[in-house]
Amino acid sequence: MTSPYDEHHTAESGPGHEWWRSAVIYQIYPRSFTDASGNGVGDLAGATARLPELRELGIDAIWLSPFMTSPQKDAGYDVADYCDVDPIFGTLADFDTLLAQAHAHGIRIIVDLVPNHSSDQHPWFQEALNSVPGSPARNRYIFRDGTGEQGEHPPNNWQSIFGGAAWTRVREADGSPGQWYLHLFDSSQPDFDWSNEEVKAEFRRILRFWLDRGVDGFRVDVAHGLVKDQDLPNYSPDEATASMGGEAEPAPYFEQPAVHDVYRDWRTVLEEYDGDRALCGEAWVSSVEKMALWVRPDEMHQTFNFEYLLAPWDAAELRSIITRSIAAFAEVGAPGTWVLSNHDVVRHATRLSLQEDNPQGSGIGPDFPGVPSREAALPRAQAATALMLALPGSAYLYQGEELGLDEVHDLPAQARQDPTWFRTQGQKYGRDGCRVPLPWEADQPAFGFSATGRSWLPQPERWREAARDLQRQDETSPLQLYRKLLRLRAQYSLGGGTLDWEPGYPDGVVAFRNGRVLVLANVSAAAVLLPSEARTLISSRPLSGDHVPADTTVWLELPGKS
Template sequence: MAVDREPSPWWRSAVMYQVYPRSFADGNGDGEGDLQGLRAKLPYLAELGVDGLWISPWFPSPMADGGYDVSDFRDIHPMFGTLGDADAVLSEARALGLRVIIDLVPNHTSDQHPWFLSALASEPGSAERARYFFRDGRGESGDEPPNNWISAFGGPAWTRIVEPNGSPGQWYLHLFAPEQPDLDWSNQQVLDDFDDVLRFWFDRGVDGLRIDAAPAMSKKAGLPDADYGGVLQFRTVDWDDNPHWDVDTVHDIFRRWRAIADTYDGDRAFVAEAVVSSPERLAHYLRPDEMHTAFNFPYLKGPWEAAALRQVIDATLSSFAPLGVPSTWVLTSHDETRPVTRYGRPTTSSYFISDGEGEVSDLVLGTRRARAAAMLMLALPGGAYVYQGEELGLPNVDDLPDEVLQDPMFLRSGGQMRGRDGCRVPLPWSGQEPPFGFSPDGVAPWLPQPASWSALTVEAQDGDPASMLTLYREALRLRRDTDGLDAAGLAWRASSPQVLDFDRGDVLRCVVNLSDEPVEVPEDRVLLSSIPLEDGRLPSDATAWLRP
C-alpha cells in the first residue's frame, strides 16, 4: 500500500518576493510606499505566482539607512502604517496562500533607540553602555579610535561621544553608519530582549525572519586590530579570520533563536543574510539547529560566465548536501545593482557595490541576459528570491540627481560611491508618465522615476507574451505545476564549456547558452525559452526549459 509522503516544509523550495515597502506602492498619496499600498497589491503577487513575500524593515526608524536603523523592534514606522495594518497584511496574504517573512536587523540599533540614548546619558562602565561597544580611545588623551576597524560604508567604525559633563568621551562601534551603533551580543540583556522580539512577531503570525548582516553579530574577544592587507575595504566575500565578521561565536546566538522558533507550529523559518567567503563558511549557518536557509551571495555576486556559474552551483550543492538543507538562490536585492544594468556592463560581477560603476550598460543585452539568468535561477534546486521590479526588467537608475540621494554610502564616501538608491526607485504600475500609478493623484514619489519606464509598467507588460512579466509568470507557473520538481536533484549533461545543461530528475531539463553561437535543442520538447528559438536552436545568452 502506498504511503503518503510527509509534505516538505514550505521554505525548502519557496520563491519569495522582496518588498521594499517605501518603494512598492503608495496607498495614502504622500509619495512614500506603505502597507495600505502593499495590501492593495497582494493579489498581483499571488497572480505572479510567488509563494510569499519578504518585507524589508517596517519598524520605526529615523531612516538614516533606509530603515535598517531601527528605533523600536516591536512597532511599525508611521510612514508605513500601524500594527493593525501589519496584522491585515499578514491575514490577507495568508488568505491568498502567501507566506510572509519580515526583516530583523539585530546587529545594531538606531542611535535614536531608547537604549542608545540611555547609554549616552550614562557613565562609562554602566549597564546601559554594556549593551553596546563603548570603549576608551587609544593615545595619551584617548583621541584615537580603540582599534583600526572600518565601516562597511567607509571611514572608521568608531565615533567618539561627548560625555554628559561636556568632556570628550568614549568611542562606540558601528560597523555600518554612525547612526547604527552595534549591539554587544555577549550581553545577557540584549539576548533576552531579542528573545521577546522574536516571540512578538511569531505570535502575530509571521512565517519567518530574514536576519540582516548575520555574520556581523559577534566580534572577537578583546576587539583586536584587523589585518586589511593594506587595502581599506570591508572585504566580507574573501576574508577569513576576520575579527568583526563571521566570528564563530555568532552561531551560539542562532542556536538560541532556532530553539524559540521550533516551539511554534507552521514551520517558522529563518533566512540568513550571510555574506561570507565561501559556500563552506555559509554552510556553518545552516546546521540543523541554526538557520533554515541563507541567501547565496557567491552565486548572486558572480559574473555571467559559464565556468563561474557552474563552479558556484557545484560548490553550493556539495557543501549543503551533507546538511540536508536547500540553497536559496538570488540575483539581486535592495542592496545590489539591478540585473538588467549589471549584465549589460563589461563587468558583470558585483562583489562590491561599485563594481562596474561608470561603465555604460547595454540595456538590450542586459535584458536578454537577465531573462536567461531568471530562468536559470528558477530551475535550480531549492528556494529563490525575486526583488521587486526584477519581474518587470527594471534597470538601475544611475543618473539620479545628487540632491535626492539618501544612501549613507553616497554621503559617507563624499560622493565617490553612488550607493544603492538607483535600485530602490519606486515601482511603475500604470500610465504613461511618472508616478506611473505608484501614488494616487499624481503625487511625486520619494525618488524620481525615469520617463522611459512607461514601457515597463505592469499595465504595459500585462498580457504581452514577449514581456519580462509574462516570462516570470510562465516560469513560476511551470515551476509550481511540474510534479516532483521540488524533490528532484541536479545532474549535469555533457555540453560545451560555454553551455550549462542539466536535468532536474526526470521532470525538467534546463539549457543555458552562454556561448557566442546558437546551440541545438529538441524544439518539440521546449516548455519555455527566455527568447524565441531560431531554426530550432537556442541563441546566445538564452535559457530554455525542456521535457527531458
Template structure:
C-alpha cells in the same frame, strides 16, 4: 539521443518536503513598492492593495524589508523600536491586515530583523549616553575608552562598511569628549553587545512579538556580524564586508565578522521558532534566513546546520560571472555544501543592496560588481542586460532549492543610473564623499501604470516619489506587460507556474555534457513525472536543441529552431 552526463551533485527530495526547502520568496522593499496616501513613499496599505499581483505571479512568500520605527538614517535598518511600525509605513494594525490578507491569498510573510545594531535613537542607546562609563546601560553596546594621552584616538583601527572609522566619540552633556562607541555601519547605527545576556533575552522577546502576530519567519540582517572578537584587535587588512572587492581571497574576514560565538545565538532562536510548531508540522514551520556575505560556501553553510537557521542567501551565485565554467562551479559547490548539512540551497540574483541584474549583466563579463552605477559610470548595455537577466532567472528558477526575487525584477527593471547626487540617500554615498555610488539606483519606486502620474505608484496627482523614476520605467509598467506574450512579467508568471507544476524546487540535478563548452545544460528530475532539461547558451553562436524535445518555455525566442546566445530554454 545519447545523453552524456557527469556526476549528479544533488538528488531529489520528497514531494512533501517542508515549504521553505523549495519556496520562491519575493522581497518587498516597502518604501518602493506601492504608496497608498500620496506622500511619495510606499507603505503597508499600499503593499496590501497590491498583494494580488504577488499571488498572481505565483510566489510562495514575501519578505518585507524593515518597517519598524526608525529615523531612517539607513532606510529603516537603523531601528528605534522593534515592536512598532514607523508612521511612514502605517501602523501595527496595518501590519496585521497585511499578514492576514497575504495568508488569505496563500502567501506567507517574512519580516526583516536587524540584530547587529540599533538606531542611536533607540531608548537603550539614549540611556547609555546618559549613563556613566562601566554602567549596565553601556554594557548593551560596545563603549570603549580611546587611545592616546587624552583618549583622542579610537580604540582600534576598524573601518565602517559605509566609509570612515567604525568608532564615534560621544560628547558628554558638559561638552567634553567621552568614550567611543562601535558602529560597523553608520554612526547612527551603534553595534549591540551580544555577549550581554540582556541583549539575547530582548531579541528572543522580539521574535515572539512578531511570531504572535502571525509572521512566518525572519530574514536576519548581517547575520555574521553580531559577535566580535573579545579583544577587538586591530585588523590590518581591508575591513569590509565579504562580497566586496578582493574579499573572496580571505577566509578570515577579521575580528568583526563570522565569529564562532554567533552560532549559539541562532540555536536559541531556532528553539524559539520551533516552540511555535510543537507538533512539528512542516506546513507550520517558521523560518530564519541569514544574510551573510562570506568567502566560501563552507562558512556559509555553518549557519544552516540542522539546529540553526533554515536558509542562507547564496551570494556566491549572485556574484558569479556570466560564464559556463563559473556558473557550473558555483552551482556544484552550492549543492554539495548544502547537502553536507542537510539544508536547501537558496538562489538569488538581485536585492536592495546590489545593482539589479538586468543592469549588472549588461556590463562586460568578469567586470567587478559595482556598488552602484551613476551618470558618469560605465553604462550597461540595456538590451543585452535584459536578455541575460531573463536567461539567468530562467536558469535560477529551474534549479532545485529555494529562490528569492526582488520587487520589480519581474518587470525587467534596470537600475536607475542617472540619479543626480542631490537626490541620493544612501549613507554609503555620503560617508565616502560620492566615491561609492551606493544602492539608491536599485531602490527606485515601481511603475504600475504607464500613463498615470508617478507611473501609478501612488494616488497623488503630482506623481512624486521619494526617488525619481527614470523615463524608461514607463514602458515597463505592470499594465503594459499584463497579458502581453513575451513580456518579462508573463515570462516570470510562466516560469513560476511551470516550476511548481514540475516540482523543480525538490528535483534532482544531473549535468549534461554533450551540448558544447558554451552551453550550460542539466536535467532536473523529480520522483515521478517527466524530467525537465535546461539549456543556457552563454556563447556567441546559436546552439542546437536535442531532437524530439518539447519546449516548455524560452527566455527569448528560438531562431530557426536553435537556442540564441544569452537565452535559456526548458525542455521535456
C-alpha cells in the same frame, strides 16, 4: 502556538517537506513598492493592495524589508523600536491586515530583523549616552575608551562599511570628550554587544512578539556579524572583496564562531511555534562551504547564496558554484537557496552585462563606463532568471525584476539618499539605483506608485514602457515570462527536485536535468542545437529555429524521463 494559516498548511509540512525548502520568495522593499498614503514613500497599505498581483505572479512568500519604527537614516535598517511600525509605513493594525490578507492569498510573510545594531534613537542607546562608562546601559553596546594620551584616537582602525571610521566619540554628561562606540555602518547605527545576556533576552522577546502575530519567519540582517573579537585587533579589509565581508580570512567583526550560538538559541524559539517558521541569514562569507555552517540542522533554515549572486555570466563558473552549493547544503540537510538581485546590489538586469568590476555596495553612476541599455541587457538577465528558477531549492526574487527593470544609474546627485554616497563624499554611489519606486501603470502619476505623483527617488521616464499594466497585455514581456516560469516550476516540482548534469553539450552551455525537465542555458556567443526528441516548455526569448541563441535559457521536457 498556532495560527489559522499554520493549521491550513499543516498537511504541506513535515521533515524534508517544509515550505521553505522549495519556496519562491519575493522581496518587498516597502518604501519603493506602492504608496497608498500619497506622501511619496511606499507603505504597508500599498503592499496589501498589490497582493492580488503577487498571487497572480505565482510566488509563495514575501520577505518584507524593514518597516519598524526608525528615523530612516538608512532606509529602516536603523531601528528605534523593534515591536512597532514606523508611521511612514502605517500602523501595527496595517501590518496585521497585510499579514492576514497575504495568508488569505496563500502567501507567507517573512519580516526583516536587524540584530547587529539599532538606531541611535533607540531608548537603550539614549540611556547609554546618559549613563557612565561601564554601566549596564553602556554594556548593551560596544563602548570603549580611546587610545592616545587623552583617549583622542579610536580604539582601533576599523572602518565603516559605509565609509569613514567605524567609531564615534561621545560627550559625557559633564560635557567632556568621552568613550567611543562602534558602528560598522553609519554613526547613527551603534552595534549591540552580543556577549551581553540582556541583548540576547531582548531579541528572544522581539522574535516572540512577531511570531505571536503569525509571521512565518525572519530574514536576518548581517547574520555573519553580531559577534566581534573581544580583543578588537586592528584590521584592514581587502579592498578587492565585497564590503560586507567575504574575505578568505574573516574580519574580526564577521564570522566569529560564537555567532552560531545566537542562531541555535533563536532556533529553539522558532521551534516553540507550529507551522515551520523559518530563519534566513544574510551572511556574506567567502564560500558556499562556509555559508553552509549557518544552516546546520540546529541553526538557520536558509542563507542567501551570495557566491551565486556575484558569479559572472560564465558557464564554467556557474557550473562550479551550482555544484558546490548543492553539495555543501546537502551535507547539512539544507536546500540550495538562489538569488540574483536584492536591495543592496546593482540589479542583475544591468549587472550581468557590465564590462567593468563593480564591488558590492559601490553602485554605479552616470560616469560608470559601458552601462548597457535595458533593451540590450534584458536577454541575458532573463536567461539568468530562467536558469535560476530551474534549480532545486528555494529562490528569491527582488521587486521589479519581474518587469525587467534596469539599475537607475543616472540618478541626479541631489536625489541620492544612501549613507554610502555621503560617507564616501560621492566616491561610491551606493544602493539608491536599485531602490527606485516601481512602475505599475504607465499613464498614472508616478507610474501608479503614488496617486499624488510623489516619489522619494525619481523614476526614469524609460520605465514608463516597463509598467506592469502594459506588460500584462504583452505575452512577450518579462512579466509574462516570470509568470510562465513560476507556473512551470510549480507544475514540474523543480524546487523539490534534484539536479543531474547533462553531458554532450559545448563548454559554453549550462545543461542539466531536473526530473523530466532538461535545462539548456546558452552562455556562449554561438547558437546551440536543440535535442530533437525534446518538447520545448519555455524559452527566455524566441528560439532560432531548432537552435538556442546566445544569452538564452530553454526548458524542455524529455520523453521517458522521470
